[in-house]
Amino acid sequence: MLDKIKHIILVLSGKGGVGKSTVSTQLALTLSESGYRTGLLDIDLCGPSVPYLLGIEDKDVHQCDEGWVPVYTGVDKKLAVMSIGFLLKSRTDAVIWRGPKKTAMIRQFLNDVNWDELDYLIIDTPPGTSDEHITVMECLKETKTDGAILVTTPQEISLEDVRKEVTFCKKTGIPIVGIIENMSGFVCPNCTECTNIFSSGGGEALAEIAKVPLLGVLPIDPRVGNLAGTGLACIKELPDCTTSKVLTNIVKTI
Numbered sequence: 168m169l170d171k172i173k174h175i176i177l178v179l180s181g182k183g184g185v186g187k188s189t190v191s192t193q194l195a196l197t198l199s200e201s202g203y204r205t206g207l208l209d210i211d212l213c214g215p216s217v218p219y220l221l222g223i224e225d226k227d228v229h230q231c232d233e234g235w236v237p238v239y240t241g242v243d244k245k246l247a248v249m250s251i252g253f254l255l256k257s258r259t260d261a262v263i264w265r266g267p268k269k270t271a272m273i274r275q276f277l278n279d280v281n282w283d284e285l286d287y288l289i290i291d292t293p294p295g296t297s298d299e300h301i302t303v304m305e306c307l308k309e310t311k312t313d314g315a316i317l318v319t320t321p322q323e324i325s326l327e328d329v330r331k332e333v334t335f336c337k338k339t340g341i342p343i344v345g346i347i348e349n350m351s352g353f354v355c356p357n358c359t360e361c362t363n364i365f366s367s368g369g370g371e372a373l374a375e376i377a378k379v380p381l382l383g384v385l386p387i388d389p390r391v392g393n394l395a396g397t398g399l400a401c402i403k404e405l406p407d408c409t410t411s412k413v414l415t416n417i418v419k420t421i
């Protein structure tokens with residue numbers, strides 16, 4: 168069912184906790200609000216956080232003759248979302264599967280979800296380069312895939328792992344759309360001074376070395392974290408939100 172999708176973009180990160188799912192979710196919402204027909208597929212089977220981030224954990228997917236029907240959310244319910252989180256009985260259920268079962272699930276997600284016509288499908292992957300990534304790359308080989316967006320924080324330890332992602336993409340022939348540096352600096356809400364809590368410029372330096380575009384730099388914004396799980400998920404609603412502005416610009420370039 169991927170033949171009805173114009174652009175497929177994978178979101179990868181070397182480490183967990185760098186904001187990969189937040190970026191995937193907000194990018195998908197921004198695309199949807201910019202008028203693109205958008206789907207968001209969460210293949211982080213062991214840590215599916217997309218339903219939580221969007222405040223739609225209580226929703227169920229159901230089967231129709233054409234396959235699974237995704238959950239629709241966002242403004243005017245236009246964003247189509249699929250995640251294993253919708254198939255678990257409770258939030259605390261754990262997916263303890265070996266490779267072949269994970270592979271089968273991802274194949275089902277890619278082949279059996281009735282996505283309708285989409286301009287963009289954003290795929291949120293688990294951190295690292297594991298079974299899930301290899302499966303998704305194999306499944307997408309015959310499909311026109313735009314490539315991968317790599318998310319990192321400015322710390323050297325996160326950048327180090329994202330270098331491995333660059334190598335992985337090059338080895339598996341997945342084009343790199345670009346790098347997003349997240350949690351880069353904190354702007355004090357009182358004095359508006361920006362403090363680089365971790366460090367700065369790492370994403371830019373990595374983009375230069377790897378010869379891939381730096382798509383944008385997103386600051387630490389507690390409002391972004393606070394929106395998670397509230398169902399008021401879109402940062403576009405936040406006043407003076409740099410993250411929203413940067414993602415809107417990214418949408419124009421991908």
Ligand code: ADP
Pocket residue numbers: 180182183184185186187188189190216349350385386387388389390391392393395410
């Ligand atoms: P990952 O998918 O890489 O594991 P998440 O997207 O789940 O990371 O983000 C981890 C936590 O950090 C979440 O609580 C999220 O709300 C928060 N977070 C992510 N990016 C930002 C940001 N730019 N500013 C503030 N909080 C953020």
